[in-house]
Amino acid sequence: MDEQEFICPHCGERMRKWQAPDDSVWGGETRYVCFYDECPYYVRGWAWMDEHYGSRSSYRHSINPNNGSSAPLPVASADHLKPGIVD
Ligand SMILES: [Zn+2]
Numbered sequence: 001m002d003e004q005e006f007i008c009p010h011c012g013e014r015m016r017k018w019q020a021p022d023d024s025v026w027g028g029e030t031r032y033v034c035f036y037d038e039c040p041y042y043v044r045g046w047a048w049m050d051e052h053y054g055s056r057s058s059y060r061h062s063i064n065p066n067n068g069s070s071a072p073l074p075v076a077s078a079d080h081l082k083p084g085i086v087d
Contacts, residue, residue, distance in 0.1 A: 003017075003087075004032070004065050006032040006063055006065070008061050010040050010041035010042075011038065011041070015033055015034045015035075015062075016033055016035050016085045017032055017086050017087035018031050018035075018085055019084050021084065029064070031063060031073070033061070033063075033073055033085075034060050035082060035085065039060070039061065041059075041060070042058055042060050042075075045057075045058030045059045045060075045072070056076070057076045058074075059075060060073045061073075
């Protein structure tokens, strides 16, 4: 199995391979996610979500390795979804 490497365009850190829970909207798919806690995209997300939705949550930059499309991955805390890291 060939391991791919993706670098987060927002912070320059290596993105981690992550397996979505089966019961999530991602339905068990494998994505690459920036889990760097100082990532500006993620840091900004807390303020953005609070401003727009009054929600205490944020999102992390994630990418589908099969087609390269990126999407925000919503998280409710710094450790949320980290158990799904599989690399
Ligand atoms: Zn990042």
